[in-house]
Amino acid sequence: MTGKLFIISAPSGAGKTSLARALIANGSQCRMSISHTTRQRRANEVDAQDYFFVSKDEFLSMTERGVFLEYAQVYGNYYGTSREAVEAMLQEGINVLLDIDWQGARLVREQMPEAVSISILPPSVKELERRLRSRGSDSEDVIAARMQKALDEMAHCREADFIVLNDDFNQALHDLSLILAGESDNIRPLELDIDSLLSDTSL
Numbered sequence: 001m002t003g004k005l006f007i008i009s010a011p012s013g014a015g016k017t018s019l020a021r022a023l024i025a026n027g028s029q030c031r032m033s034i035s036h037t038t039r040q041r042r043a044n045e046v047d048a049q050d051y052f053f054v055s056k057d058e059f060l061s062m063t064e065r066g067v068f069l070e071y072a073q074v075y076g077n078y079y080g081t082s083r084e085a086v087e088a089m090l091q092e093g094i095n096v097l098l099d100i101d102w103q104g105a106r107l108v109r110e111q112m113p114e115a116v117s118i119s120i121l122p123p124s125v126k127e128l129e130r131r132l133r134s135r136g137s138d139s140e141d142v143i144a145a146r147m148q149k150a151l152d153e154m155a156h157c158r159e160a161d162f163i164v165l166n167d168d169f170n171q172a173l174h175d176l177s178l179i180l181a182g183e184s185d186n187i188r189p190l191e192l193d194i195d196s197l198l199s200d201t202s203l
Helices: 016-025 056-064 083-091 102-111 125-134 140-154 169-180 194-199
Strands: 005-009 030-032 068-074 077-082 095-099 116-121 162-165
Touching: 005 016, 005 102, 005 169, 016 030, 016 095, 016 169, 056 068, 056 077, 068 083, 068 102, 077 083, 083 095, 095 102, 102 116, 116 169, 125 140, 140 194, 162 169
Parallel strands: 005 095, 005 116, 030 095, 116 162
Antiparallel strands: 068 077
């Protein structure tokens, strides 16, 4: 049996990476696709486990050879999803999670329309800003840039097959688990005015 491809997109600070890791840790029978990146490896990161860390020249050579299913440049660094790696896991019957932005999600859906896409939203723009500031490691300029990118990401949330609100981590995790299990009819209704959320730009 061929595996299923799930795309999870969300603005920075919405919690998609934590949710994706929790899904895997809870035995949801899926595996994260490991991206290639040109950014510097952080002290707590492991090559081929967190990312495949490559040089810019190597990355650009890979794009020319059509290695990536999708790729993007984010804050001066490149990130890409290996087509071969994803297809190999799917052929083995493994369900695959892609943690990518809305542009990457759109590119993947065009090539693999059977993919299930999920957009994760924060409960409010102010809460998103609070989460970004709580990291305590970014300058005001970086926070402002991340907030602008986050608003852009959220503006495309309706392109996804499902929208999950991460106002409560455990509830959001439960909703995602139901989607991955093919039981999306049982997820809680989205009681959120998306238009109001997207227009709430008063930071």
